[in-house]
Amino acid sequence: MKATQGTTYRMLGSRLNDLSLQLEEFRKIGATGKKLNRPSDDPAAIRPVLNTRKQLSNVDRYMETMGQALDKMQAADGHLEHVENIMQRVKEIAVNVVNGSLNNEDRSVLADEIVNLRQELLDAANGKVDGKYLFSGYKESTKPFAENPAYDPVLYDPTDHTTWPYQYQGDDNPTRLEITPGEKLQVNLTGNDLFFGTSTWNSTPPPNNSVEPGRYDVFSVLTRAEEAIRANDQAGLQTSIADIDGASDQTRRLRSQMGNRASRVETAMHHQEAVRIDLKQILSRYEDADAIEAFNTIVQQENAFQAALNVTGKVSQLSILDYM
Structure with missing residues (x-):
């Protein structure tokens, strides 16, 4: 039982961490207006962007x-x-x-x-x-x-x-x-x-x-x-x-x-x-984010993160009850 709870906690923690990182990335896109802020964002686009x-x-x-x-x-x-x-x-x-x-x-x-x-x-x-x-x-x-x-x-x-x-x-x-x-x-x-x-x-x-x-x-x-x-x-x-x-x-x-x-x-x-x-139009196609799409994505990611956070809280409460 304890092993199963530990696995569940690790999975939920990993999911929360992933969602948090994704939310941070989308917030950065929303703040800068750029979907390409560093080479790792889209490696295939780096060469044409630099050229x-x-x-x-x-x-x-x-x-x-x-x-x-x-x-x-x-x-x-x-x-x-x-x-x-x-x-x-x-x-x-x-x-x-x-x-x-x-x-x-x-x-x-x-x-x-x-x-x-x-x-x-x-x-x-x-x-x-x-x-x-x-x-x-x-x-x-x-x-x-x-x-x-x-x-x-x-x-x-x-x-x-x-x-x-x-x-x-x-x-x-x-x-x-x-x-x-x-x-x-x-x-x-x-x-x-x-x-x-x-x-x-x-x-x-x-x-x-x-x-x-x-x-x-x-x-x-x-x-x-x-x-x-x-x-x-x-x-x-x-x-x-x-x-x-x-x-x-x-x-x-x-x-x-x-x-x-x-x-x-x-x-x-x-x-x-x-x-x-x-x-500049060519560069915009590679770099610029769609403002409406970025906003909607941020809202979706925030909702997903909040939902995962709620699930984690409920699982934590059930686990405490098991020990009472």
Whole structure:
């Protein structure tokens, strides 16, 4: 009789322990909303879950990098829009001087305006976003442009950058971003290409940087226009007007290239966002618990545990009576 009671107690105790552990697991599922909280919950699902999480991590990395690049590209576009407006105003001034009958004082006022516009151009060329210069190539912590204290208009030579009114302190390295696996896209414009009209830049002596044929050193274009106005050099102004048009076209062309690249980045971001949604849905199918089902299961397990507890209590009472 005692052996039978001992066996019964052990069976009931084991049943209570099992129900208690199961209830704890279902309560954890209800609290976390996840049916997969550790590898032992579903060993077959671990590998696809880990693979999906890795893919999600890669997508998040792509999205963060592209978002930062797009912020810089949009900031650069804003500065280039301002540059275009500056060039338009400089042309208006030059045309006004050529077509008008201005005295020395009038010309001086307009020349001073070009000086101010050139300073605005310098500010745009030295534009920043998040504390980093936009047009310095890899040298994002280096201000790309500075005035040349040794500039002499008499010595100006478009084939010798040391004689130019402004000096470039960045480099010619393009920033290429991997926007999709295997696809890299240039997401910056370098100052030498944009403002100096040269696609390469060598900062080591002897100087060998020169404005490429059909391209323009934008700073020098403004400087030469200012000098021609002060000197009332009509021929020089006619040349300046043509150069201003060329420099404006150069800016618009490079800005358009940047705009096309920005559009490509936006498209890639939309694609990656769609991929992220798909991956999260896949992960949800493996990990997420049905809230209603989890609640019902918890109620069922609590009822089963309470019933087992009641049975154990009744058996215990009967056993005590046997000894009375």
